[in-house]
Amino acid sequence: MRVPVAFGQYVPVESPIHALDAKTKMGLVAAFTAGVFMVDGFTGLAVMALVVVAAVVVSRVPWRIAVRGVRALSFILAFTLLAHGLRWNPATVTLVRLGPLAVDGPGLVTGVFFAARIMLLVVGTSLLTLTTTPVQLTDGLERVMRPLEVVRFPAGEVAMMLTIALRFIPTTAAEAEKIVIAQTARGARFDEGGPIRRARAFVPVLVPLFINLFRRAEDLALAMESRCYRGGRGRTRLNASVMRPADWMTLTLATAFMIAVGVAL
Amino acid sequence: MALIARGLGYIYGQGTGFGIDALRGVDVDLSPGELLVIAGATGSGKSTLLRLLAGLLRPLAGSVTVDGAAPDARSARGRVAIVFQNPESQFFAETVLADVAFGPRNLGAGDPDVVAAGALAAVGLDPDTFGGRSPLTLSGGEARRAAIAGALAMRAPYLLLDEPTAGLDSRGRRDVIAAITAERARAGVAVVTHDPDEFLGHADHVLALREGAPVFGGSVAALFDAFREYESSGLRLPEVVRAQLLARERGARIPAIGFEPREAARALMAARGDRR
DSSP: OOOOOOSOOOOOOOOHHHHSOHHHHHHHHHHHHHHHHHOOSHHHHHHHHHHHHHHHHHHTOOHHHHTHHHHHTHHHHHHHHHHHHEEESOSSOOSEEETTEEEOHHHHHHHHHHHHHHHHHHHHHHHHHHHSOHHHHHHHHHHHHGGGGGGTOOHHHHHHHHHHHHHHHHHHHHHHHHHHHHHHHTTOOSSSSOHHHHHHHTHHHHHHHHHHHHHHHHHHHHHHHHTTOOOSTTOOOSSOOOOOHHHHHHHHHHHHHHHHHHHHO | OOEEEEEEEEEETTTSSOOEEEEEEEEEEEOTTOEEEEEEOTTSSHHHHHHHHTTSSOOSEEEEEETTBOTTSGGGTTTEEEEOSSGGGGOOSSSHHHHHTHHHHHHTOSOHHHHHHHHHHHTTOOHHHHTTSOGGGSOHHHHHHHHHHHHHTTOOSEEEEESTTTTOOHHHHHHHHHHHHHGGGTSEEEEEESOTHHHHTTOSEEEEEETTEEEEEEEHHHHHHTHHHHHTTTOOOOHHHHHHHHHHHTTOOOSSOOSSHHHHHHHHHHHHTOOO
């Protein structure tokens, strides 16, 4: 039994997209999201799909990994299609009738549109985490959130929390897997019985997992304090991320393009 | 009746192009009543070998049989117990007794609490004193022994342990080693360790690995005759033993190599013809 790790893990290859600053990529994702929501026809969606395809190719992320997020959404996609495409006992049948159920042509088209939009969003936005290391990402986030410090929003602390959380996801997943194997060796079964029995079977995994997490958190807090961590204020960076001309150019051009597509199509 | 492996091989990430050749050409024979010490430096494939023997990994080369059956077959379930590194990090129950009883309860064999109490006694923890305590209140050595009791309670004829003494103080190590060697009365025991010195005096057989391949396999007596092969694994025999072996290489007559300094002194003096 394997513990699933969420999609969107960093793919360590070199590409022009990997080289962009994290802040640029966050801006691009925002512009892309806006663009995808602004287009209201299949032409616009097709242009956005081309953008995604081009971005994946340029990023040199393997397709298998790039589209992995879509599989996790297969239920939502199917639900979107069915909710739009099926009609109960309609007055006029447009496409196919299965007893009282009927498939509605225009509804199905709408369903395909929304499903395609979700797929584009998932693949497009997951490129951000696929091409940016968690550390770059949280550094970028900190910079983007810094204006909020005016209203006493603790940007540095939030960024540090995110960094730590991201850092410990693989560790925790590995630990969970280790405990599952150990308890399996003691005769525990995680794939038998009904949902309640299955949920209860995870108690011997979750309890030690949480105990170890709290222990680790305490150790980490002590280690940070002994290295004089005192919150975000006054902290400087060894590798400050800078927006280069290429970043500004990419960001401006791509944002203008996507807003134009969103408005026009 | 034995846990037998022939020509075992394993590669992590096979077919990805980044495969790591973890183990190749390893043979293991473990019968009930025996203690097998599997020694090797970090990264020599010891833990992989243990997982293969327990049926938690499927060998990519060679075979494993537990009393004639494959270890992942239904008939072999509960026949091989395994104790992982730092097993005390897997405690979950409110009391030590309940935690140790987890295995027998899952297997549905006998009264779990009675079996668990027996297992605690076997590792030298009085069930009346320790059974009702929270596992989180135990000392390092006590916790390790309680976790080992959790595996003993499976009452499997084969017991595998991964670095059972790692991170313990000398008293904890002594207690754990006593509990493990005593278990030989009921089971065949295999211990994987990068620090085998304290086990060698109790071992029946020794297997030394280097970078996934066996460099020595045989009895402890054979180990003394071929100790340079054993040491090519990157490990060193205890100084006391080395001193006697080096004396023997230079012609001293030492019929029995001792692990204790007192035995060693006596053997060396006898070889010189001194008497006291």
